[in-house]
Amino acid sequence: MTDATTAKPIVIGVTGGTASGKTTVSHAIFDHFADDSVLLLAQDAYYNDQSDMTIEQRRAVNYDHPLAFDTPRLIADLKKLLHYQAVEVPVYDYKILNRSDKVIVQQPRDVIILEGILILDDPKLRDLMDIKVFVDTDDDVRVIRRIQRDIRERGRTLDNVIDQYLTTVKPMYHQFVEPTKRYADLIVPEGGQNQVAIDLLVTKVRAILTARGK
Template sequence: MSESKKHPRPIIIGVTGGSGSGKTSVSRAIFDQLHGHSLMMLQEDSYYKSQDDVPFEERTKVNYDHPNAFDTDLLIEQLEDLLKWKTIEIPVYDYAAHTRSKEVVVQEPREVIIVEGILALNDARLRDLMDIKIFVDTDDDIRIIRRIQRDIEERGRTLQSVIDQYLKTVKPMYHQFIEPTKRYADIIVPEGGENQVAIDLLVTKVRDIIRKNEA
């Protein structure tokens, strides 16, 4: 008997939203509440394209909020492998070198796969693999405040550099590529991880799908 026949199809949950929206908090809250099930998180950020053939100075100018920055084909290919209960090797991105590192993370398939990223709902091929599509909707002013706090405290950035990047790429890319994907969401969650009612409803829905798959 093949692996695919031994197991029900894994459930894929897509979680998207702008930078600082709280999508990671929502993903983590779902993850933490689904006790007794095997779960994994797949970060879209792991799939930034390799830039080994690009000079370093050019790499630093890449717009990481644009769809072209991501190797979406590889993400889709690996998700399809996980759906067939095949182990994958997740790329590891080296942010200091602005390219993919030589390392990979070996990931075995799980019952529930949470795909989280700013453009998780941007590609129709990716959306078609998902059982539940979530858009975390948070006001621009709250998102920029969170981004400033994170980048200064965790990444050693200056206030001015964070503001400049936000105005130059983050905000325009959000309105051009991320916010329009809200129309594809099954559920829109305002205020991210603080919305406990929405998270409880999502967890209940996932458990219901798992029960049906196992029946």
């Protein structure tokens, strides 16, 4: 890792609708660098602390609205990482609809990949990013992937997923997520399968690191 006096880490923001392939793209970039040079950070870890709410109250929350996130904490943590300081990242648990009582201590790295549905919505957060990517996958493909994933990995039923999709996920996508596409430097169709876009991003990050003498 680099001396704190030389330069700040590079922040790559990867956004797009639910199940568009943000995590897949982020991991594909991660895999091209040495283990200790890239930090993957998920906006989901920064959903609000809901420990004082009942499970019924948590089920009623709109998780696709910007106010569902503890954005001040995410900004504060990102600023610490930009100063090469370690942070304590909350661990989110979709099954209890809350962060768990654990945190993961993340060491600073030269490249930070921040992925999430609403990372480009807040200008203060957006301004911390060097490269902004929007993963653009058709809505029908995303909803199919989401049904499969949420039943398999997030403890949901088919009815839950469909109901949530129609009441909040879809309208919030059109109101808040899709409009942030205009801030993207790069729009990547079909995220995880788009090897050309991933290679371009890796090349760009390497060029920035090299220019900074890293």
